Amino acid sequence: MGGLEPGAGRDRAVIDPGVGPFTLANGLTAPVFLVLYVKGDSLRALAAFAAAAASDLLDGLVARALHQRTWLGAILDPIADKFLAACALLALTWTGHLPAWLPALVIGRDAVLVAGAALLKWLRNAQPLAPTR
Secondary structure (H helix, E strand, C coil): CCCCCCCCCCCECCCCCCCCCCCCHHHCCCCCHHHHHHCCCHHHHHHHHHHHHHHHHHHHHHHHHCCCCCHHHHHHHHHHHHHHHHHHHHHHHHCCCCCCHHHHHHHHHHHHHHHHHHHHHHHCCCCCCCCEC
């Protein structure tokens, strides 16, 4: 799987390639915010968003405590975070609670970050980029 190099730095995540991609830590986040918000249940949508945000912290702690850090988890965790934030921004914009430029700015920033990471990976000859805390 091409895990990240052990000892790459104190703040670098050490990925255990022997641990499969489907671990307890990777299965904790379930964004149901958008469904609840679209149905008009704002209070439960807020609770779901708060639970998803809290589970982001929890899944990282579980992964470290159980030594279940995986390459897939290192990729999926930030994607899930960005997806949840984008869903919230788009839902709030759709209902008129936010101006359209705000989600465009945030999603555009994330797109630039992804493009920059791809460029760095290409310039480094496909060496893995290790996530940091």
